[in-house]
Amino acid sequence: MMLIDTLAQGLLLGGLYALFAAGLSLVFGIMRLVNLAHGDLIILGAYLILTITTATGLNPFLAVLLAAPVMFGLGWFLQTHLLNRVLGADILPPLLVTFGLSVVIQNALLSGFSADSQKLAAGTIEAQSVDLGIVTLGVMPLLTFASAVAVVFALNQVFYRTALGRAFRATSDDQTTAQLMGIRPQNIFAIATGIALVVATIAALYLGTRANFDPSIGPARLLYAFEAVIIGGLGSLWGTLAGGIVIGMAQALGASINPEWQILSGHIAFVIVLLIRPRGLFPRAND
Amino acid sequence: MITRRRLLKSGAAFAAATASSGLALPAFAQAKKLKIGYVSPQTGPLSAFSAADSFMVEKFLASAPGLGLDVEVIVKDSQSNPNRAAEVAKELISRDEVNLILVASTPETTNPVCSIAEQEEIPVISSVAPWQPWFIGQQGNPGDPASWQEFDYVYHFFWGLEDNVATFMNMWNSVSTNKKVGALWPNDGDGNAWASEVGMPPVLAAQGYELTDPGRYQNLTDDFSAQINAFKQAGCEIMTGIPIPPDFTTFWTQAKQQGFNPKLVSVAKALLFPESVAALGELGHNLTAEVWWSPNHPYKSSLTGESAAEMAAAFEAAAQRQWTMPVGFVHALFEVAADAISRVDDPTDGDALAAAIGSTNLDTVVGKVQWGRDNVPEFARKNISKTPLVGGQWRRKEDGTFDLVIVENAGAPEIPLGGTLETLS
Structure with a gap:
C-alpha cells in the first residue's frame, strides 16, 4: 500500500517532468538544437502568466490562454532572428547562444521582477485531493499528469496527421531534400520553437502553482528535462513522457528508502537506461 | 613648437608632479x-x-x-x-x-x-x-x-541556533500535542546543523518529544511524498524544518493534498519574508517562524x-x-x-x-x-x-496580506506579545 502510494506519486511527478521535457524534445527532434535556455523560458512563461493574473485578476488556467500566443510569438521571433543565424553543421554556436540567452533571461527577469519568490495562486484547488481508496492523489498533480498526456498526444497528432507535421518530419530527416520539395526549413524551425514555447507555458502553469519560482530557478529543472528526453529516445514524444515517468518513479522510490537518495535515484535510473539501451527507450530515427 | 626633447622633458616633469601629489594624497584624505x-x-x-x-x-x-x-x-x-x-x-x-x-x-x-x-x-x-x-x-x-x-x-x-530551537520549543510546549515532531531538514549547511548533536534532536529528547526525521533531502526537490508518508505514519502533530522557500511551498501544498494536517508548523528560514508567506495564500495562515525584529x-x-x-x-x-x-x-x-x-x-x-x-x-x-x-x-x-529572538505566527488578513504576530517571548520578555499561539487544526 505504501508502495502503491509511492509509485502513484512518482507517476504524477513524472507528468511534471514530461511537461518540462516535451518542448525540449520537440526542438531537439526537429533541428538538433540543445536549448539550454529552456528552463529559463519556462520561468519567463511563469512570470508572463503571473503578470496577466495580477493585471486582470484572471485565474492562472485562463491566463495561460492569453500567455500562450505571446510565447508562441516570442519563440518564432527568437528562432527567426537569433537561433536560425547560428544553426549549422557546428553544434557549438547554437549551444553557446542558448547559454547566453539563459543568462540574459535570468537577469532581465531579475531587474524586472526582483528576486522575490513568486507563486501562481490557483485558489482552493491547490489543496484538494481525490480519495481513490488505496491512495489519495492531489487534484493539481492529476491535472499536471493529464495535461502532459494531452500535450504529448496533441503534438503527436500534429506530427503525424498534418501537413505541418510532415514538414517537421521531412526537415528533421533530411533538410536538403526537404528544401528541394519546397519547404523552407527556417520557417519550419520558427514554428517548432513557437510550439515548444507554448508547451513551456503549460509547464510554467504547473510549476508556478506547485512551488515558488524566482528568476534564478530555471536551470535546476533543465537537467531532469534533458534526462527525460534522453531516456525516452531522441525525437520520440511518447518516449519523453515515458522518460519523465521513469525519473519521477525512480525519485519517489529512492525517497521512500531515504530522502538522501531521491535525486540520486533519478540519475541512477538514467544511467541504467543508457547502459541497457544507449539510444533510449523509443528512438525515432537512425541519426 | 613641440620637439621630441621638449615633450620628454615636460612629460617627465608632469610625471614627477603627479607622483609627488600621489604621495601627498593619503595624509590629505585622512583629514578629510x-x-x-x-x-x-x-x-x-x-x-x-x-x-x-x-x-x-x-x-x-x-x-x-x-x-x-x-x-x-x-x-x-x-x-x-x-x-x-x-x-x-x-x-x-x-x-x-x-x-x-x-x-x-x-x-x-x-x-x-x-x-x-x-x-x-x-x-x-x-x-x-x-x-x-x-x-x-x-x-x-x-x-x-x-x-x-x-x-x-x-x-x-x-x-544563534540554540535561541531558534528554544523559541520553537517554547511555542510547542504552550500547546497540548502528542509531542511527535516531523522534521524537514535539507542536505545543506543549515539542515545539517539543525539535525546534528548541537541542533534540535538532543533538545527534543530532553523534553520528551519524539522525532521523525526521514533524512536529508536535496534542495529544490519536486516531491515530498516520502516525508509526508513518514510524518503521517508516525502521527506527527508538529512539523518543523529549515527548507528554502520553494521547497516549503511544494511540501506544504502536497501535505494538504495528501491529508497531513499537523497542529503546529514552525519553519525557520522559509517564512522570514512576507512575500514568501503571501505566495502560499490561505495555506500560509497560522504558520510559525522565528522573529528577530518587528515594529513591535x-x-x-x-x-x-x-x-x-x-x-x-x-x-x-x-x-x-x-x-x-x-x-x-x-x-x-x-x-x-x-x-x-x-x-x-x-x-x-x-x-x-x-x-x-x-x-x-x-x-x-x-x-x-x-x-x-x-x-x-x-x-x-x-x-x-x-540579540533577542522571539516566536511569531503569520496571520492572513482579509486582503490576502499577512501580519506577523509575536506569540512567544520567553527569550526576551521585554518584547510584548501581540496575541496567543493558535493551532492549525
Missing part, C-alpha cells in the same frame, strides 16, 4: 573623510535581505553630519555569491582604502568578507547570520573545537531616536512594500559603526577602531549590542553579541 564599505547581497537569490539597504544608507548619511561624523559609504553588491563577496571585500580594502567594513545577511556574504578583513587587519561589523555558521564557519578546522580561535578585527551581532520591538535607534515602529513605517512609505526583519538590523549596523567611530580619537587607526567596536555597549533598534557577555559560549564571546 572616513570611508566605510558596506557589503550585502543586493542582487541574486538572497536579495530579499537587502531591500532596505539604500534606504538605510541614506538615513545614515543624512544623520551623520549632525553627529559630527564626516563619512563616505561605499556600497558593494555580493550578488549572493561568496566568491564575489570576497572580491568586493578586497576591492574595498585595496582600491577604496576603507577604514571600516559593514557586512550583512547570510554566512555566504558575511564569512568571506570577514575572513579577508581579518587577514588585512580592517575592522568589520557583521550581522544577519546565526553566530554558529559565522564563527565556526570561519575557523580553519570547523570539526575541531580545540583549534578554534578568536578574531581581532571582526565583530558579529545576531542570535520596544527599541529605538541611537542615531535618529526613531522607534522600531516608526522606522518600519518610514521604510514602508519609502519602499512601498511591507517591512522585513533585516530592516532593523541594517540600521543597527550603522548605529554600531557611528558609536564606535565617535569613541576613538583617530578612526583611521584600525586597531583603535577594532578595540572601540569590541567595547561597544549600545542600545540599538534591535536591542542591546555588547560583546563579551556571558550568554555566548566562552570561546566565541569576544566576537559575538547576541
Whole structure:
C-alpha cells in the first residue's frame, strides 16, 4: 500500500517532468538544437502568466490562454532572428547562444521582477485531493499528469496527421531534400520553437502553482528535462513522457528508502537506461 | 613648437608632479573623510535581505553630519555569491582604502568578507547570520573545537541556533500535542546543523518529544511524498524544518493534498519574508517562524531616536512594500559603526577602531549590542553579541496580506506579545 502510494506519486511527478521535457524534445527532434535556455523560458512563461493574473485578476488556467500566443510569438521571433543565424553543421554556436540567452533571461527577469519568490495562486484547488481508496492523489498533480498526456498526444497528432507535421518530419530527416520539395526549413524551425514555447507555458502553469519560482530557478529543472528526453529516445514524444515517468518513479522510490537518495535515484535510473539501451527507450530515427 | 626633447622633458616633469601629489594624497584624505564599505547581497537569490539597504544608507548619511561624523559609504553588491563577496571585500580594502567594513545577511556574504578583513587587519561589523555558521564557519578546522580561535578585527551581532530551537520549543510546549515532531531538514549547511548533536534532536529528547526525521533531502526537490508518508505514519502533530522557500511551498501544498494536517508548523528560514508567506495564500495562515525584529520591538535607534515602529513605517512609505526583519538590523549596523567611530580619537587607526567596536555597549533598534557577555559560549564571546529572538505566527488578513504576530517571548520578555499561539487544526 505504501508502495502503491509511492509509485502513484512518482507517476504524477513524472507528468511534471514530461511537461518540462516535451518542448525540449520537440526542438531537439526537429533541428538538433540543445536549448539550454529552456528552463529559463519556462520561468519567463511563469512570470508572463503571473503578470496577466495580477493585471486582470484572471485565474492562472485562463491566463495561460492569453500567455500562450505571446510565447508562441516570442519563440518564432527568437528562432527567426537569433537561433536560425547560428544553426549549422557546428553544434557549438547554437549551444553557446542558448547559454547566453539563459543568462540574459535570468537577469532581465531579475531587474524586472526582483528576486522575490513568486507563486501562481490557483485558489482552493491547490489543496484538494481525490480519495481513490488505496491512495489519495492531489487534484493539481492529476491535472499536471493529464495535461502532459494531452500535450504529448496533441503534438503527436500534429506530427503525424498534418501537413505541418510532415514538414517537421521531412526537415528533421533530411533538410536538403526537404528544401528541394519546397519547404523552407527556417520557417519550419520558427514554428517548432513557437510550439515548444507554448508547451513551456503549460509547464510554467504547473510549476508556478506547485512551488515558488524566482528568476534564478530555471536551470535546476533543465537537467531532469534533458534526462527525460534522453531516456525516452531522441525525437520520440511518447518516449519523453515515458522518460519523465521513469525519473519521477525512480525519485519517489529512492525517497521512500531515504530522502538522501531521491535525486540520486533519478540519475541512477538514467544511467541504467543508457547502459541497457544507449539510444533510449523509443528512438525515432537512425541519426 | 613641440620637439621630441621638449615633450620628454615636460612629460617627465608632469610625471614627477603627479607622483609627488600621489604621495601627498593619503595624509590629505585622512583629514578629510572616513570611508566605510558596506557589503550585502543586493542582487541574486538572497536579495530579499537587502531591500532596505539604500534606504538605510541614506538615513545614515543624512544623520551623520549632525553627529559630527564626516563619512563616505561605499556600497558593494555580493550578488549572493561568496566568491564575489570576497572580491568586493578586497576591492574595498585595496582600491577604496576603507577604514571600516559593514557586512550583512547570510554566512555566504558575511564569512568571506570577514575572513579577508581579518587577514588585512580592517575592522568589520557583521550581522544577519546565526553566530554558529559565522564563527565556526570561519575557523580553519570547523570539526575541531580545540583549534578554534578568536578574531581581532571582526565583530558579529545576531542570535544563534540554540535561541531558534528554544523559541520553537517554547511555542510547542504552550500547546497540548502528542509531542511527535516531523522534521524537514535539507542536505545543506543549515539542515545539517539543525539535525546534528548541537541542533534540535538532543533538545527534543530532553523534553520528551519524539522525532521523525526521514533524512536529508536535496534542495529544490519536486516531491515530498516520502516525508509526508513518514510524518503521517508516525502521527506527527508538529512539523518543523529549515527548507528554502520553494521547497516549503511544494511540501506544504502536497501535505494538504495528501491529508497531513499537523497542529503546529514552525519553519525557520522559509517564512522570514512576507512575500514568501503571501505566495502560499490561505495555506500560509497560522504558520510559525522565528522573529528577530518587528515594529513591535520596544527599541529605538541611537542615531535618529526613531522607534522600531516608526522606522518600519518610514521604510514602508519609502519602499512601498511591507517591512522585513533585516530592516532593523541594517540600521543597527550603522548605529554600531557611528558609536564606535565617535569613541576613538583617530578612526583611521584600525586597531583603535577594532578595540572601540569590541567595547561597544549600545542600545540599538534591535536591542542591546555588547560583546563579551556571558550568554555566548566562552570561546566565541569576544566576537559575538547576541540579540533577542522571539516566536511569531503569520496571520492572513482579509486582503490576502499577512501580519506577523509575536506569540512567544520567553527569550526576551521585554518584547510584548501581540496575541496567543493558535493551532492549525
